[in-house]
Amino acid sequence: MRQSIRRRSRQVLELSGRQWRRAVTARADGAAGTLSHRSLMVIAPHADDETLGCGALIARARARGDPVTVVVATDGRRSTESAVLTPDQLAELRTAELATACGRLGVPDQDIRQLGFADSGLTTDAARLAAATASVLAERRPEVVLVPTVQDDHPDHRAVHHATLRALDAVGHRCLLLAYPIWAWHSGPWFLDAPAAQRPALCAWAVRQAVLGRWWRVPCGPYLQDKEAAIRAYASQTTNLTEEPTWSYLRADFLAAFQGPDELFLPVRLPGATA
Ligand SMILES: [Zn+2]
Numbered sequence: 651m652r653q654s655i656r657r658r659s660r661q662v663l664e665l666s667g668r669q670w671r672r673a674v675t676a677r678a679d680g681a682a683g684t685l686s687h688r689s690l691m692v693i694a695p696h697a698d699d700e701t702l703g704c705g706a707l708i709a710r711a712r713a714r715g716d717p718v719t720v721v722v723a724t725d726g727r728r729s730t731e732s733a734v735l736t737p738d739q740l741a742e743l744r745t746a747e748l749a750t751a752c753g754r755l756g757v758p759d760q761d762i763r764q765l766g767f768a769d770s771g772l773t774t775d776a777a778r779l780a781a782a783t784a785s786v787l788a789e790r791r792p793e794v795v796l797v798p799t800v801q802d803d804h805p806d807h808r809a810v811h812h813a814t815l816r817a818l819d820a821v822g823h824r825c826l827l828l829a830y831p832i833w834a835w836h837s838g839p840w841f842l843d844a845p846a847a848q849r850p851a852l853c854a855w856a857v858r859q860a861v862l863g864r865w866w867r868v869p870c871g872p873y874l875q876d877k878e879a880a881i882r883a884y885a886s887q888t889t890n891l892t893e894e895p896t897w898s899y900l901r902a903d904f905l906a907a908f909q910g911p912d913e914l915f916l917p918v919r920l921p922g923a924t925a
Pocket of ligand 1: 695696804832
């Protein structure tokens with residue numbers, strides 16, 4: 651009985667999540683043209699965020715010949731508990747999966763940058779993360795930079811968002827900054843797993859996005875196939891690879907939120923910008 655109540659509640663939550671995502675998408679402006687013929691840099695906290703949040707956009711850009719740099723902050727060594735794989739083996743595996751996934755999106759190895767930080771440690775390494783991000787920004791000078799939304803309920807995601815703002819300021823680089831939602835996209839509008847103190851503000855943000863939000867929408871179109879192929883490349887993140895009970899991976903309902911017909915991006919105003 652209790653299990654059936656729990657299952658029903660989960661179904662209701664998944665339904666309201668889908669409705670919220672649909673409402674945000676319905677208000678979004680088409681941006682495929684605006685993002686054409688520009689150099690892109692996707693900054694991801696973990697290998698897989700770039701694919702989940704921007705996979706179709708990356709494949710679309712690469713099919714057109716636009717340059718795309720993928721920057722991944724962490725090396726994946728602490729992505730799960732495992733007695734079968736050592737942290738070094740996990741990092742090696744995530745690096746190989748990243749290269750395969752990027753290959754499926756048309757990004758060659760020389761356009762992938764791994765910053766090599768340990769997972770779940772980015773908040774304590776904020777200054778070094780900002781410096782490493784500044785260095786790739788200064789090297790590539792992309793016209794469009796994509797980072798996770800600051801509403802993602804994951805400290806590494808928020809750390810990457812803040813570090814990128816800091817790095818852009820340090821380099822003095824002008825660009826279009828867009829945020830792609832990962833945890834916020836799946837957890838909205840209720841954010842049940844967020845700390846209780848943060849939940850009211852996150853829920854209020856979600857309601858505002860459904861009613862007033864002006865997101866940018868890029869249809870996945872034929873590039874959804876490339877995105878799905880890239881997602882499949884992350885076997886360590888989408889399946890229980892070692893069949894250990896401790897192995898953590900993304901469930902089907904989470905992945906489904908990123909396999910819809912559109913990708914959504916939220917323009918971020920840079921500090922000091924006038925418009
Ligand atoms: Zn992540």
